[in-house]
């Protein structure tokens with residue numbers, strides 16, 4: 477029996493046997509139960525999961541890939557302490573079934589104590605999300621929006637809600653393609669950011685170029701805030717690193733786009749490890765496809781090979 481089959485037999489739950497001798501001797505009295513540890517320095521970054529709760533009607537590859545990712549993470553001997561998920565958690569329309577199923581699919585990790593925080597993308601629907609995840613009603617920094625601050629030890633993540641008007645749209649409308657912060661959220665950012673004490677990464681679903689705060693590009697505010705070390709987003713379904721300048725061309729913000737966890741484009745997840753004065757993000761690319769997997773398309777396989785293992789390093793400011 478292969479080690480991975482053995483692990484599978486006991487579920488992706490992460491409680492596994494470690495034998496002091498070779499694996500084949502697991503049945504011996506030397507076997508003992510080891511509980512995997514959570515590593516506070518590690519964060520799993522997921523985006524654009526597009527979980528489809530209608531099990532029979534929608535593409536199966538999305539959910540299958542997401543489950544593969546969850547199982548792969550659950551087998552890590554040092555688990556990420558937390559998951560930060562960058563929106564488009566629902567398939568396309570923000571249906572309740574999607575959010576209910578998403579919670580179920582994450583259980584192999586959350587049952588092990590992995591913390592989970594998600595923000596909203598254009599395919600989400602805030603009121604439906606809050607029905608299934610009412611805890612955000614209490615934790616949000618901005619009433620009426622889903623804004624989270626995640627304490628990750630040496631750093632913080634501020635997870636913003638750029639979803640505009642999503643609850644006014646028809647049930648089968650796919651949501652607004654652009655992002656926007658409400659006035660209360662903009663005021664909160666302008667008031668809080670100058671006082672922020674720890675190195676902080678900002679997260680939202682949309683590219684930074686499409687967002688404004690106080691009638692200025694969001695990049696202006698982040699570039700002049702000494703404790704901000706980066707901006708992490710989704711929406712594009714591609715791994716993309718770039719330095720975005722403020723509009724006076726004097727400073728820049730390092731940005732990173734995280735691939736989709738199963739829908740289309742670059743497919744995969746990223747592990748962010750913070751140690752000393754850097755946060756290093758490493759991509760595990762599981763595939764590339766549009767609109768669905770096809771192992772015979774050579775260029776897609778090449779993209780996957782080339783992207784897998786790519787790194788992005790954020791340098792942390794001294795706080």
Ligand SMILES: [Fe+2]
Pocket residue numbers: 524526564597599711713
């Ligand atoms: Fe998406």
